[in-house]
Amino acid sequence: MPMLGLGVYDMYQQQAEQAVETALEIGYRLIDTASMYENEKEIGNAIKNSAVKRSDIFLTTKLNNCDHGFEQALKAFDKSLELLGTDYVDLYLIHWPIKEGREASWKAVEKIYAEGRAKAIGVANYTLPFLKELSNYSNVVPALNQIEFTPWLFDNTTYSYCKQNGIQLQSYSPITRGIKFSDKRLITLCEKYQKTPAQIILNWNLQLGVSTIPKSSQKQRLQENFDAANFKLAAQDVEFMNTFNEGFRICDDPMIFL
Ligand SMILES: NC(=O)c1ccc[n+]([C@@H]2O[C@H](COP(=O)([O-])OP(=O)(O)OC[C@H]3O[C@@H](n4cnc5c(N)ncnc54)[C@H](OP(=O)(O)O)[C@@H]3O)[C@@H](O)[C@H]2O)c1
Incomplete structure (x- = not known):
């Protein structure tokens, strides 16, 4: 899996198709969508229209909150494949750890994996308590956990657990939708490296x-x-950015589902 990819939340119709086609031309090979984003059809179209082979693209989609439960999850996955116009995804994630249903949904996701229709399976918004609970009933270790993770939300406990257990961590809303670009400490690093705020934050990841x-x-x-992948922050600057943590969030705290 490429380490840097394109998230496609909040883009629709022609704009979504165009963005994915442009991204593939630039060199992006990881595309992250979700049933919830209501653009799987457009993402599938963009992949079909692109000169890049499907097998060279790492495509992620996710199980929507309204589709939890064993049978519902299987149906939702079929619908996602149909919209995406493909017969497999590279990664299928449970989007949120919904209270009623996350265990049954994980069993469905494991079945999809066993059938080879998702090359890898994982979770999103599974902070530490959810990962520990999952380990009690899962037969397959999630390959990846996608969480909100930035210098201002440096969840060291989930980060360390994933590292120790061979779960790839992936950050969403990684550049804080621009909200933290005026942080003076970040600006100092931009001047030092002659890079943009987005590039410094992405390189930190x-x-x-x-x-x-x-x-x-x-x-x-x-x-x-x-x-942002074309340079390297020094170790002491990475450590400095680790100290920015202030629990700042864009999205909901997954703990509401505990
Ligand atoms: N699993 C989950 O629950 C979850 C939750 C949230 C997000 N996600 C995933 O993570 C992806 C990224 O998160 P996000 O979309 O919430 O936030 P983000 O990537 O932190 O920020 C995106 C916003 O920043 C702007 N932007 C992008 N590059 C920029 C740059 N270089 N300089 C200034 N502004 C820039 C974009 O506007 P323009 O488009 O106009 O450039 C957009 O408004 C999503 O698309 C989705 O795939 C997952």
Whole structure:
């Protein structure tokens, strides 16, 4: 799996198709969508229209909150494949650890994996208590956990657990949708490395071994974000950014589902 990919939340119809086609031209090979984003059809179209082979693209989609439960999850997966116009995904994730149903849903996801229709399976928004609970009934260790993770939300307990248990961590809303770009400490690093705020933050993820999926629908920003892999923050600057944590969140705290 490529470590840096494109998130496609909040892009629709022609804009979504165009963004994915442009991203594939730039060199992105990991696309992260979800049933919840209501753009699986457009993502599938963009992949079909692109000169890049399907087998060279790492495609992720996710089980929606309204589709939990064993039978419902199997049906929802079939629907996602149909919309995406493909007969497999590279990664299928449970989008949120919904209270009623997450165990039955995981069993369905394991079945999909056993059938080879998802090459890998994992979870999203599974902070530590959810990962521990999952380990009590899972037969397959999730390959990946996608959580909100930024210097301002440095969840060291989930990060360390994933590292110790061979679960690839992936950060969502990695650039805080731009909200933290004016942090003076970040600006100092931008000046030091002559890089943009997005590039510094994305590189921080990569130096920690965390995969990341920034969203953009603009060609210039797609290129800017993709280029974030082309330099290396020094170890002391990575450690400095680890101290920015202040529990700042864009999305809901998954603990509401505990
Ligand atoms: N599993 C989950 O529950 C979950 C939750 C949230 C997100 N996600 C995934 O993570 C992906 C990324 O998260 P996100 O979309 O919430 O937030 P994000 O990637 O942190 O930020 C995206 C926003 O920042 C802007 N942007 C992108 N690149 C920029 C740059 N270089 N400079 C300035 N602004 C820039 C984008 O606008 P433009 O498009 O106009 O460039 C967009 O408004 C999502 O698309 C989705 O795939 C998953």
